[in-house]
Amino acid sequence: MADFEFEIIKRSKTSKARLGRIKTPHGDIQTPIFMPVGTQATVKGITPVQLLDENVEIILSNTYHLALRPGVDLIKDFGGLHDFMGWQQPILTDSGGYQVFSLAKQRRIREEGVTFQSHLDGSSHLFTPESVVDLQFGFNSDILMPLDICSPYPCSEDKIVKDMTLTHRWAAQAKTHWEKGHQGRWLFGIVQGGMYKQQREVSAKALQEIDFPGYALGGLSVGEPPELLAEMMAFGAGLLPDNKPRYAMGVGLPENLEWAIDHGIDMFDCVLPTRLARHGQIFMKIHGIAERRNITRAEYSQDKDPLDASCDCYTCRHFSRAYLRHLFMAKELLAHTLLSIHNIRFLMDVVQQIRENI
Numbered sequence: 615m616a617d618f619e620f621e622i623i624k625r626s627k628t629s630k631a632r633l634g635r636i637k638t639p640h641g642d643i644q645t646p647i648f649m650p651v652g653t654q655a656t657v658k659g660i661t662p663v664q665l666l667d668e669n670v671e672i673i674l675s676n677t678y679h680l681a682l683r684p685g686v687d688l689i690k691d692f693g694g695l696h697d698f699m700g701w702q703q704p705i706l707t708d709s710g711g712y713q714v715f716s717l718a719k720q721r722r723i724r725e726e727g728v729t730f731q732s733h734l735d736g737s738s739h740l741f742t743p744e745s746v747v748d749l750q751f752g753f754n755s756d757i758l759m760p761l762d763i764c765s766p767y768p769c770s771e772d773k774i775v776k777d778m779t780l781t782h783r784w785a786a787q788a789k790t791h792w793e794k795g796h797q798g799r800w801l802f803g804i805v806q807g808g809m810y811k812q813q814r815e816v817s818a819k820a821l822q823e824i825d826f827p828g829y830a831l832g833g834l835s836v837g838e839p840p841e842l843l844a845e846m847m848a849f850g851a852g853l854l855p856d857n858k859p860r861y862a863m864g865v866g867l868p869e870n871l872e873w874a875i876d877h878g879i880d881m882f883d884c885v886l887p888t889r890l891a892r893h894g895q896i897f898m899k900i901h902g903i904a905e906r907r908n909i910t911r912a913e914y915s916q917d918k919d920p921l922d923a924s925c926d927c928y929t930c931r932h933f934s935r936a937y938l939r940h941l942f943m944a945k946e947l948l949a950h951t952l953l954s955i956h957n958i959r960f961l962m963d964v965v966q967q968i969r970e971n972i
Contacts, residue, residue, distance in 0.1 A: 647671060659950045704756040723763065727740055764832055806833045891953035
């Protein structure tokens with residue numbers, strides 16, 4: 615794996631946290647890092663320039679959705695996602711494995727791959743370990759994820775083992791196919807095993823034998839209680855190689871980040887910062903503790919303060935709680951943009967503060 619550089623710059627003296635740097639074809643990523651989700655080649659309601667202004671270094675896009683619309687051929691005509699969407703920083707694309715979970719009624723799993731019935735027009739689409747790699751090569755992604763099965767919660771151990779074993783076979787096929795033309799683009803193995811520690815150990819060992827440049831913890835944030843999520847993240851992190859990036863998929867609320875970073879996780883993504891913003895939910899520090907508030911609260915109707923006095927995002931520098939509440943109550947689209955900017959910057963600042971503490 616000489617083509618792939620992950621440098622650990624400094625380690626915490628009080629936890630397993632570490633500062634690192636991942637080199638990609640579109641620039642370096644400083645870790646630990648939070649990655650906003652841009653499912654359809656856009657972080658909803660926010661321009662690339664706004665993302666850069668809020669210190670975003672890398673975003674995540676969705677292989678399943680982009681394959682269905684607008685399709686890989688159009689994206690390839692633009693030279694990849696970066697030029698298509700006007701974002702020249704690194705991009706990670708997921709595998710479609712989460713849609714195996716979220717679109718369970720519209721897919722069929724077989725040895726060769728997953729056949730989805732399109733949620734757009736009902737057409738049939740087969741995703742195989744090789745085709746998923748090819749799609750992400752077509753997107754010119756900086757970090758690729760192999761096809762996997764994200765099992766639901768709760769789930770029997772027998773079903774977990776069946777899903778996990780097939781995921782391992784697909785991972786080996788994906789790695790072989792990726793090696794033929796990676797051109798410096800990363801491929802992460804995805805550890806599964808549900809909420810069963812023994813199966814997590816089996817999965818981590820199997821994937822390390824395949825030898826990926828980086829590793830992810832999959833099958834988290836699928837409905838399990840918060841305390842179980844924390845336990846499985848901490849346990850899973852300890853199973854992964856120390857000298858390679860570690861990524862907790864679908865994790866990104868403020869209350870999860872510090873715990874996960876303290877246990878050695880380097881990368882996170884989550885749709886909730888922008889999804890919550892579209893429902894009026896905002897992150898704020900109350901007596902130094904990150905909490906969630908709704909902008910519709912009556913107490914904000916004449917409040918001239920910013921959302922968070924400690925936040926330096928564009929929204930907090932320019933607008934009051936009263937104005938933001940007015941926008942949201944009036945159903946103005948600008949409310950979604952401004953609240954999303956704040957929520958993303960809030961998480962970027964949480965991670966930045968942790969970096970500084972390390």
